[in-house]
Amino acid sequence: xxxxxxxxxxxxxxxxxxxxxxxxxxxxxxxxxxxxxxxxxxxxxxxxxxxxxxxxxxxxxxxxxxxxxxxxxxxxxxxxxxxxxxxxxxxxxxxxxxxxxxxxxxxxxxxxxxxxxxxxxxxxxxxxxxxxxxxxxxxxxxxxxxxxxxxxxxxxxxxxxxxxxxxxxxxxxxxxxxxxxxxxxxxxxxxxxxxxxxxxxxxxxxxxxxxxxxxxxxxxxxxxxxxxxxxxxxxxxxxxxxxxxxxxxxxxxxxxxxxxxxxxxxxxxxxxxxxxxxxxxxxxxxxxxxxxxxxxxxxxxxxxxxxxxxxxxxxxxxxxxxxxxxxxxxxxxxxxxxxxxxxxxxxxxxxxxxxxxxxxxxxxxxxxxxxxxxxxxxxxxxxxxxxxxxxxxxxxxxxxxxxxxxxxxxxxxxxxxxxxxxxxxxxx
Amino acid sequence: xxxxxxxxxxxxxxxxxxxxxxxxxxxxxxxxxxxxxxxxxxxxxxxxxxxxxxxxxxxxxxxxxxxxxxxxxxxxxxxxxxxxxxxxxxxxxxxxxxxxxxxxxxxxxxxxxxxxxxxxxxxxxxxxxxxxxxxxxxxxxxxxxxxxxxxxxxxxxxxxxxxxxxxxxxxxxxxxxxxxxxxxxxxxxxxxxxxxxxxxxxxxxxxxxxxxxxxxxxxxxxxxxxxxxxxxxxxxxxxxxxxxxxxxxxxxxxxxxxxxxxxxxxxxxxxxxxxxxxxxxxxxxxxxxxxxxxxxxxxxxxxxxxxxxxxxxxxxxxxxxxxxxxxxxxxxxxxxxxxxxxxxxxxxxxxxxxxxxxxxxxxxxxxx
Numbered sequence: 091x092x093x094x095x096x097x098x099x100x101x102x103x104x105x106x107x108x109x110x111x112x113x114x115x116x117x118x119x120x121x122x123x124x125x126x127x128x129x130x131x132x133x134x135x136x137x138x139x140x141x142x143x144x145x146x147x148x149x150x151x152x153x154x155x156x157x158x159x160x161x162x163x164x165x166x167x168x169x170x171x172x173x174x175x176x177x178x179x180x181x182x183x184x185x186x187x188x189x190x191x192x193x194x195x196x197x198x199x200x201x202x203x204x205x206x207x208x209x210x211x212x213x214x215x216x217x218x219x220x221x222x223x224x225x226x227x228x229x230x231x232x233x234x235x236x237x238x239x240x241x242x243x244x245x246x247x248x249x250x251x252x253x254x255x256x257x258x259x260x261x262x263x264x265x266x267x268x269x270x271x272x273x274x275x276x277x278x279x280x281x282x283x284x285x286x287x288x289x290x291x292x293x294x295x296x297x298x299x300x301x302x303x304x305x306x307x308x309x310x311x312x313x314x315x316x317x318x319x320x321x322x323x324x325x326x327x328x329x330x331x332x333x334x335x336x337x338x339x340x341x342x343x344x345x346x347x348x349x350x351x352x353x354x355x356x357x358x359x360x361x362x363x364x365x366x367x368x369x370x371x372x373x374x375x376x377x378x379x380x381x382x383x384x385x386x387x388x389x390x391x392x393x394x395x396x397x398x399x400x401x402x403x404x405x406x407x408x409x410x411x412x413x414x415x416x417x418x419x420x421x422x423x424x425x426x427x428x429x430x431x432x433x434x435x436x437x438x439x440x441x442x443x444x445x446x447x448x449x450x451x452x453x454x455x456x457x458x459x460x461x462x463x464x465x466x467x468x469x470x471x472x473x474x475x476x477x478x479x480x481x482x483x484x485x486x487x488x489x490x491x492x493x494x495x496x497x498x499x500x501x502x503x504x505x506x507x508x509x510x511x512x513x514x515x516x517x518x
Numbered sequence: 519x520x521x522x523x524x525x526x527x528x529x530x531x532x533x534x535x536x537x538x539x540x541x542x543x544x545x546x547x548x549x550x551x552x553x554x555x556x557x558x559x560x561x562x563x564x565x566x567x568x569x570x571x572x573x574x575x576x577x578x579x580x581x582x583x584x585x586x587x588x589x590x591x592x593x594x595x596x597x598x599x600x601x602x603x604x605x606x607x608x609x610x611x612x613x614x615x616x617x618x619x620x621x622x623x624x625x626x627x628x629x630x631x632x633x634x635x636x637x638x639x640x641x642x643x644x645x646x647x648x649x650x651x652x653x654x655x656x657x658x659x660x661x662x663x664x665x666x667x668x669x670x671x672x673x674x675x676x677x678x679x680x681x682x683x684x685x686x687x688x689x690x691x692x693x694x695x696x697x698x699x700x701x702x703x704x705x706x707x708x709x710x711x712x713x714x715x716x717x718x719x720x721x722x723x724x725x726x727x728x729x730x731x732x733x734x735x736x737x738x739x740x741x742x743x744x745x746x747x748x749x750x751x752x753x754x755x756x757x758x759x760x761x762x763x764x765x766x767x768x769x770x771x772x773x774x775x776x777x778x779x780x781x782x783x784x785x786x787x788x789x790x791x792x793x794x795x796x797x798x799x800x801x802x803x804x805x806x807x808x809x810x811x812x813x814x815x816x817x818x819x820x821x822x823x824x825x826x827x828x829x830x831x832x833x834x835x836x837x838x839x840x841x842x843x844x845x846x847x848x849x850x851x852x853x854x855x856x857x858x859x860x861x862x863x864x865x866x867x868x869x870x871x872x873x874x875x876x877x878x879x880x881x882x883x884x885x886x
Contacts, residue, residue, distance in 0.1 A: 220852045227800050228848040235841025242836035243551045484670035487663040495653045
C-alpha cells in the first residue's frame with residue numbers, strides 16, 4: 091500500500107469525523123431551539139431553567155459513571171450485569187468510609203468496594219470462564235446481602251440500622267464559576283452574568299444561558315471529575331496503546347493473543363475499572379446525594395447505566411449524552427410536573443420532524459409510523475394535564491428498548507462482547 | 519460404565535461441596551463479628567428441624583421452585599430469561615385484580631386466576647421474544663429493561679386502576695380481596711403452620727415441565743437448540759419459532775410464581791408482595807442444574823436456610839449472614855460446574871483420542 095493511499099484514507103476519516111461533530115452540534119442547537127420554543131408556548135420555565143440543568147447534571151453523574159464502567163468492561167469483551175451490585179458495595183463502603191474517616195476516604199473506600207465486587211466477577215469469568223451473565227446476577231444478589239450484613243454489624247446502635255447508615259456529613263469541595271455564574275473570587279462576590287441573562291426570559295438567549303449556568307453553579311469536585319472522565323476515557327481507549335490492547339480483547343481476542351497481547355490481563359483491567367467507576371457512582375450517591383447510606387439507594391441506576399451505554403453506542407460521548415438525557419428526565423420529574431407535561435409537546439414535535447425526515451428519505455413505513463406516534467403523543471399532550479411519575483421512571487428503559495428495536499443497525503457493539511475467551515482455544 | 523458413574527458422582531459433588539464451602543465462608547463471617555458459628559448452626563438446625571419449620575420450608579420453597587423452573591426452561595436452550603422478576607410481578611398483579619373482579623365456582627375460579635397469570639407472564643416475556651426474533655435485541659438486555667418497566671407500569675396500574683377504593687384512614691395500597699372461591703385452603707396444619715396447597719400444583723407443574731423438555735419432540739428440539747443451534751437449524755428446527763415458544767412458556771411458568779402466596783396468604787396484590795423471587799429463581803436453577811428434581815432440591819435448601827435463619831435474631835446474631843451463605847453457594851456452584859465441565863470435556867477428548875489411536879494401531883496390525 092502506498093503512503094499516498096493511506097493519506098487519503100486518513101483525510102477522509104478526519105473529514106468524516108468533522109462532519110459527525112458538525113451534525114452533533116447542529117442537532118444540539120436544534121434541540122435547544124425547540125426546547126426554548128416549547129418553554130415559551132407552554133409557559134413552563136423549569137423546562138430550561140439552570141436549576142433543572144444543574145439537577146440533571148447531579149442526577150446524571152451516577153448514571154454516567156455506571157455507563158462508563160459498563161463501557162470499559164464491554165470494550166474488553168466482558169458483559170457486566172453486576173454493575174448494580176458493585177454500585178451497592180460503593181454506597182456501603184462510601185458511607186462507612188465517609189462516616190469514619192471523612193469524605194475523601196469515603197470516595198476511596200467506595201471505589202475500593204466496587205473494585206472488590208469487580209474482582210470477584212473477573213476471577214469467576216476470566217479465570218474460571220463462568221458465564222458472564224450468571225456471574226453478574228450472582229454478584230448483584232451477593233452485594234445486597236453483604237451490604238445488609240455489614241450494616242447490621244457496623245451501623246446498628248450508632249444511629250443507623252440494618253438498612254441505613256448514620257448521617258454522613260461530608261462536604262467535598264464545591265465550585266461555582268465566578269463572573270459568569272456568580273461564584274466567589276478570593277472572597278469577592280462576582281457578578282452572575284448568565285443568571286442575569288436567564289432571568290430576562292428571552293427566547294433562546296435566556297435558555298442557552300441557563301444551560302451554561304446549570305453546568306457552572308455549585309459543582310462538586312466529583313461531578314467535575316466525572317464529566318472530565320468522558321474525554322479522558324475516549325483518549326485512553328482510542329488514543330493510547332493500552333487502550334487499543336484493551337479494546338482488542340473485545341474486538342478479536344484471538345487475534346490480539348496471537349500478537350502477544352495479554353488478553354486476560356486486559357479483561358481483568360476492564361472489569362476492575364468498571365467496578366471502580368460503579369463504586370465511585372455509589373460513593374457519589376451517598377456523599378453528594380442523600381448524605382446517608384440507605385438500602386435500595388442505587389434504585390437500578392446500574393441498569394440505567396447499562397442502558398445509557400447501549401443507547402450511547404458503546405462510545406464515551408454517546409454514554410455522556412444518554413446519561414444527560416436520562417438525568418434531565420429525572421430532574422424534571424423531581425422538580426416540576428408541568429415541565430414534564432410540556433416535554434410531551436417537545437417529544438411530539440421531534441417525532442413529527444423525524445417522521446418528515448424519514449418520509450423525505452423515502453422510508454415510508456418508518457416515516458408514517460413515526461408520524462402517527464408523534465400525533466398520538468400530541469393527543470396525549472392535548473387531553474391531559476400531567477404525566478404520571480411512573481411513566482417518567484420508565485423513560486430510560488423504554489427509550490433504550492425503542493432504540494435497540496428500531497436503530498440497532500446503527501449501533502455497533504464490540505464484536506466479541508460477552509463471548510467467553512479461553513487462552514489457546516478458538517471457538518468461532 | 520463405571521466411568522460414567524464416576525462423572526455423574528462428580529456432578530453431584532458440586533452442589534454438595536458448594537454448600538459446605540458456603541457454610542465455611544459464613545462461619546468466617548460469624549467469627550469475624552465474634553459469634554460462635556457452631557452454636558449458631560446448632561440453633562439453626564434445632565429450630566430448622568421442628569415440624570412447623572419444615573412446613574415453612576416447603577412454603578418458602580414453592581415460589582422459588584416455580585421461579586427456578588421458569589428460568590431453567592430458558593437456560594435449557596441458552597436463553598437467559600433475566601426477566602422472570604418482571605414477568606411474575608406483572609402476572610401476580612393482573613391475576614389478583616382479575617380474580618377479584620369475577621365470581622366463579624371454586625375450582626374454575628382458581629383455574630381462571632392461574633390462566634390470567636400465565637397469559638400475563640407469557641405476554642410480558644413475549645415482548646422480549648419478539649424483540650429478539652424480529653429485531654435481534656439480546657434477551658438479557660431487553661428483559662433487564664422490561665423488569666424496570668414492569669415495576670413502573672405495575673405501580674401505575676395499581677395506583678390508578680386496580681387499587682381497592684380505600685377508606686379515609688387507610689394507607690394500604692392493594693387490589694381488591696379475592697373472594698373465598700378464589701382462595702386455596704391449607705392442605706394441612708402442622709405445628710400451627712399452614713402447609714399451602716399450591717405445593718401440589720407446583721409438583722404437577724414440575725412433572726409437566728420434565729415431560730415437556732425431556733420426553734417430547736419439542737423438548738428434544740429445545741435442548742438440541744441449546745447445545746448446538748447450528749446443528750438444530752440444519753436438522754429443520756426453526757430457531758426463531760423455538761426462541762419465541764420457549765420465551766412464552768418460560769414467561770407462562772414465571773406467571774405462576776406469585777400464585778402460592780396469592781392463593782394461600784395475601785388473597786390480593788399488595789405492596790408487601792414478595793419481590794426478588796425472579797433473581798432467586800436464577801440462583802435456584804443454576805444450583806439445581808436446570809433439572810426439575812435438582813431445582814426442587816435447591817429450592818428446598820434455600821427455603822430451609824431462610825426459615826432456619828429466623829432463629830438467629832433471637833440469639834442476637836444478624837440473620838443477614840445467610841444472604842452471604844446463599845451468595846457464596848451460587849458463586850461457588852457456577853465456578854465448580856465450569857471446572858467440572860471442562861474436566862469432563864478434556865477427559866472425553868483424551869478418551870476419544872486414545873480410542874482413535876487404538877483403532878489406527880489395529881488397522882496397521884491388520885494391514886501388516
